[in-house]
Amino acid sequence: MTADTPTAETVGANAAAVADFRARARWRWYEPLFWLGAIAWYFLFPTYLPLGTQILCAALFALSLDLILGYGGIVSLGHTTFFGIGAYTAGLLAKHGWGEPLTCLLAGGVTAAIAGWVCSFVIVRVQGVALLLVTLGINLVLYEAANKAYTITGGADGLQGIVFWKLFGVFDYDIYGRVAYVYTLGVTFLLFLVARRIVHSPFGLALKGMRENWKRMPALGAALRRHGALIFVLSAALAGLSGALLAESVQFVALDSLGVQRSVDVLTMLIVGGTGVLYGSFVGATVYMVVRDQLADLNPAYWYFWIGLILVVIVLFTRNGLVGAVSDLADWIGRKRGGGSAS
Amino acid sequence: MLFSIFQGIVQVLFDGIAFGMLLFVMSVGLSITLGMMKFANLAHGVFAMLGGYVCTALMHRAGWPFLATLPAAFIVVAVASVFLERFVYRRMYTAKELDQVLLTVGIIYMAIAAAAYVWGPEPQAFALPDYLTMYRHVGSFSFSTYGALLLVLGTIITVAIFYGLERTRFGAMIRAAVDDRRVALGVGINVNRVFTITFAIGSGLAGLGGALGINALGLDPSFPIEYLVFFLIVVSIGGGGTVKGALAAALLLGLSDTAGKYYVPQTGAFIIYAVMLLVMLWRPNGLFGRP
Amino acid sequence: MTVIALATRGLNKNFGALKVTQDVNFELPVGARHALIGPNGAGKTTFINLLTGMLEPDSGSIELDGKPVTDLPPHERVKRGLARTYQINTLFPDLTPLEAVTLVACERHGMSRQWLPPLSRRTALIDESYALLKQLGIGDQAHRLTRHLAYGHQRVLEIALALATHPHVLLLDEPAAGVPAQESGILYEVISALPKEIAVLFIEHDMDLVFRFASHITVLVSGRVLRQGPPAQIAEDPEVRAVYLGTAVHA
Numbered sequence: 001m002t003a004d005t006p007t008a009e010t011v012g013a014n015a016a017a018v019a020d021f022r023a024r025a026r027w028r029w030y031e032p033l034f035w036l037g038a039i040a041w042y043f044l045f046p047t048y049l050p051l052g053t054q055i056l057c058a059a060l061f062a063l064s065l066d067l068i069l070g071y072g073g074i075v076s077l078g079h080t081t082f083f084g085i086g087a088y089t090a091g092l093l094a095k096h097g098w099g100e101p102l103t104c105l106l107a108g109g110v111t112a113a114i115a116g117w118v119c120s121f122v123i124v125r126v127q128g129v130a131l132l133l134v135t136l137g138i139n140l141v142l143y144e145a146a147n148k149a150y151t152i153t154g155g156a157d158g159l160q161g162i163v164f165w166k167l168f169g170v171f172d173y174d175i176y177g178r179v180a181y182v183y184t185l186g187v188t189f190l191l192f193l194v195a196r197r198i199v200h201s202p203f204g205l206a207l208k209g210m211r212e213n214w215k216r217m218p219a220l221g222a223a224l225r226r227h228g229a230l231i232f233v234l235s236a237a238l239a240g241l242s243g244a245l246l247a248e249s250v251q252f253v254a255l256d257s258l259g260v261q262r263s264v265d266v267l268t269m270l271i272v273g274g275t276g277v278l279y280g281s282f283v284g285a286t287v288y289m290v291v292r293d294q295l296a297d298l299n300p301a302y303w304y305f306w307i308g309l310i311l312v313v314i315v316l317f318t319r320n321g322l323v324g325a326v327s328d329l330a331d332w333i334g335r336k337r338g339g340g341s342a343s
Numbered sequence: 344m345l346f347s348i349f350q351g352i353v354q355v356l357f358d359g360i361a362f363g364m365l366l367f368v369m370s371v372g373l374s375i376t377l378g379m380m381k382f383a384n385l386a387h388g389v390f391a392m393l394g395g396y397v398c399t400a401l402m403h404r405a406g407w408p409f410l411a412t413l414p415a416a417f418i419v420v421a422v423a424s425v426f427l428e429r430f431v432y433r434r435m436y437t438a439k440e441l442d443q444v445l446l447t448v449g450i451i452y453m454a455i456a457a458a459a460y461v462w463g464p465e466p467q468a469f470a471l472p473d474y475l476t477m478y479r480h481v482g483s484f485s486f487s488t489y490g491a492l493l494l495v496l497g498t499i500i501t502v503a504i505f506y507g508l509e510r511t512r513f514g515a516m517i518r519a520a521v522d523d524r525r526v527a528l529g530v531g532i533n534v535n536r537v538f539t540i541t542f543a544i545g546s547g548l549a550g551l552g553g554a555l556g557i558n559a560l561g562l563d564p565s566f567p568i569e570y571l572v573f574f575l576i577v578v579s580i581g582g583g584g585t586v587k588g589a590l591a592a593a594l595l596l597g598l599s600d601t602a603g604k605y606y607v608p609q610t611g612a613f614i615i616y617a618v619m620l621l622v623m624l625w626r627p628n629g630l631f632g633r634p
Numbered sequence: 635m636t637v638i639a640l641a642t643r644g645l646n647k648n649f650g651a652l653k654v655t656q657d658v659n660f661e662l663p664v665g666a667r668h669a670l671i672g673p674n675g676a677g678k679t680t681f682i683n684l685l686t687g688m689l690e691p692d693s694g695s696i697e698l699d700g701k702p703v704t705d706l707p708p709h710e711r712v713k714r715g716l717a718r719t720y721q722i723n724t725l726f727p728d729l730t731p732l733e734a735v736t737l738v739a740c741e742r743h744g745m746s747r748q749w750l751p752p753l754s755r756r757t758a759l760i761d762e763s764y765a766l767l768k769q770l771g772i773g774d775q776a777h778r779l780t781r782h783l784a785y786g787h788q789r790v791l792e793i794a795l796a797l798a799t800h801p802h803v804l805l806l807d808e809p810a811a812g813v814p815a816q817e818s819g820i821l822y823e824v825i826s827a828l829p830k831e832i833a834v835l836f837i838e839h840d841m842d843l844v845f846r847f848a849s850h851i852t853v854l855v856s857g858r859v860l861r862q863g864p865p866a867q868i869a870e871d872p873e874v875r876a877v878y879l880g881t882a883v884h885a
Binding site for chain 1: 686688707708709712713717718720724725726727728729730732733734736737738740741742745746747748749750751752753754756757760761763764765768773776777795796798799
């Protein structure tokens with residue numbers, strides 16, 4: 001390919017190409033809404049802060065799953081493995097004498113990342129139903145192990161007697177959960193920014209390629225196994241961080257932090273919200289947790305029925321959960337008004 | 344001393360194979376469905392649960408004898424499954440795996456809620472007829488008549504399935520559709536109809552297994568989720584689509600679980616999960632499956 | 635002495651009792667324009683799959699630029715300069731052509747696993763990708779989703795992706811497949827404008843294309859090489875004609 005001296009036209013066209021990528025990465029108008037809403041929650045619902053904290057942790061966890069599932073195309077039925085590892089790591093550190101929140105958080109993330117690295121050797125070699133089952137199997141085995149090892153983990157009673165020190169040496173965790181909420185919100189926002197970077201990086205593009213056409217990637221020089229391993233480790237780290245965050249907020253680690261039910265729950269949240277669109281995880285987590293909070297108290301059966309129905313309706317009738325439905329609707333309205341295909 | 348080891352082995356074999364037979368009857372339908380339509384129907388346990396409730400309803404409300412409820416469970420569940428297949432599942436055969444998984448999870452949730460609403464959340468009171476709670480003593484071995492029933496019924500059903508698949512025309516159509524759906528369509532097999540009928544039979548068997556297994560597994564609304572793992576394990580170890588695979592996997596599982604409970608009761612369910620992981624790592628497509 | 639870019643010796647592949655590739659000896663010189671033809675089921679696509687590493691041969695060896703690649707996985711072969719296109723479009727439906735080609739460029743530069751820097755900063759890469767699209771005549775389609783492109787443009791994109799790996803051997807699997815007559819012009823232009831240094835092997839059924847672009851033809855029948863030679867010689871060969879006339883009777 002010969003290099004001609006660039007004409008003004010070429011330079012202009014090239015600049016437009018670069019601008020296109022930059023435009024994709026720009027913040028959309030609705031994005032700050034979520035974060036402003038989260039800040040408003042603090043002032044509007046002071047008695048619901050623990051719920052808010054749980055929603056944020058769930059959203060972060062769902063985001064970690066979206067990275068491998070919505071972006072990388074790796075379907076896992078056992079992602080709670082890493083959530084639980086993060087939670088137990090932070091909890092055990094605090095229980096045995098080291099309760100500094102930020103380092104415990106980091107430790108949770110790192111341990112989960114290492115576990116993710118170990119698992120990735122198998123994960124990247126299986127697909128389809130086999131992948132579902134291997135991830136499920138790992139989750140189940142770990143759960144049972146934690147259950148049996150009650151001298152370390154507290155078994156079915158959970159890890160108790162955890163005390164985390166003051167945040168930054170200044171803020172004590174209060175009963176109303178104010179400190180926990182602000183801390184969780186801050187960490188979630190930072191990690192969200194990291195996830196955003198991943199999605200808009202060269203690696204993010206490779207992930208999209210993997211999801212769009214797995215088969216073509218090796219024919220273009222992509223070492224799929226290494227890509228898969230990297231996103232799996234990143235995702236595991238994020239899941240571990242969200243687990244540690246929850247452990248720090250409630251100062252307790254329940255055995256169901258490793259439970260398969262949670263794996264199914266987070267998958268549900270993601271499907272309800274929409275995969276591969278970053279905010280799907282937040283929308284889904286919020287809807288799921290709020291509905292559950294309101295309905296489950298009345299009667300657990302009601303909760304199961306309605307969430308089951310929501311799931312069935314979303315899978316049968318929407319392309320990509322709530323976010324997908326809203327964006328499809330916006331497209332449709334746009335087409336009715338303006339005409340012409342949008343890309 | 345040696346004799347007691349021998350005795351233990353025989354006991355485990357008997358109970359383990361009996362349990363395996365039960366698992367096989369419950370799971371074989373799922374295996375064929377997965378192989379034929381590549382559809383991951385995690386809600387298969389709902390059919391088993393429904394069969395169980397049909398059995399208890401007939402026994403407690405209508406006073407039916409236990410054995411008579413078994414064919415009833417089969418028929419009721421088979422018919423119900425046809426509706427589910429035609430109106431819900433059929434639209435999802437070409438959908439992504441994940442969507443199929445979540446659709447069926449949604450169905451499980453709804454079924455659990457419905458069962459809890461209709462029959463209450465507590466485990467169903469259930470008593471086997473007297474002749475099935477006895478133990479036959481042969482020398483120093485004791486074999487439960489219930490176990491014997493599982494073995495006998497399981498064997499009959501297994502033989503019937505193999506015979507049906509290998510010797511009948513319908514069985515040949517099933518095998519063709521599992522082997523290569525597109526080619527089967529090409530030679531004029533109405534794959535959709537074959538599938539609906541096969542699905543009905545498989546679900547009916549699950550219902551039968553559910554009724555048969557109340558004594559061993561209990562019955563309450565959370566059944567589909569609790570035993571989902573069992574079904575998945577049977578299908579994954581066996582490899583979707585083969586009856587041989589489902590049988591081998593069910594027996595392997597039944598034996599491992601029984602042996603585990605007998606020799607190392609502290610480990611609990613650990614053993615089966617570990618077995619599943621090991622098999623999946625060694626043969627990701629199952630013992631008899633193909634990619 | 636011609637320099638050989640790609641060669642196979644004694645390549646064999648069986649699927650059970652079916653011999654799909656039988657003892658194939660093949661050489662592709664640098665800068666070649668080589669056509670691979672044969673009746674349906676002759677094993678042409680299988681041969682390409684063996685060359686790229688999608689399939690493992692039962693015996694025989696493959697050499698790229700004189701070095702053995704038989705044991706290398708597909709992505710390694712691409713890194714050494716071997717690229718292919720697919721008979722059926724194997725593209726990224728929800729990516730734009732620009733994104734797709736940039737993806738390949740990132741792979742080529744080894745930066746595909748960088749997860750922190752923003753992609754938009756890699757301006758040189760994006761410029762280079764855009765230039766490739768313009769060169770192939772689809773620059774104005776750069777920002778449309780691939781699934782909205784006309785079929786002919788998709789076929790060109792198919793080639794663009796392969797070219798973005800900067801190969802020195804290019805395997806094209808029926809590049810004109812399914813392209814309607816009015817859109818095939820741009821495709822032919824792309825093929826004739828392929829850089830001279832690249833060795834090109836293309837599978838084709840369209841004899842027009844074959845005689846227009848090929849300087850050398852290999853005829854494959856039932857997995858075996860029937861004849862190899864310049865187009866004029868192949869066209870006159872009685873056995874080749876028999877094979878084609880024979881299959882025409884069955885078709």
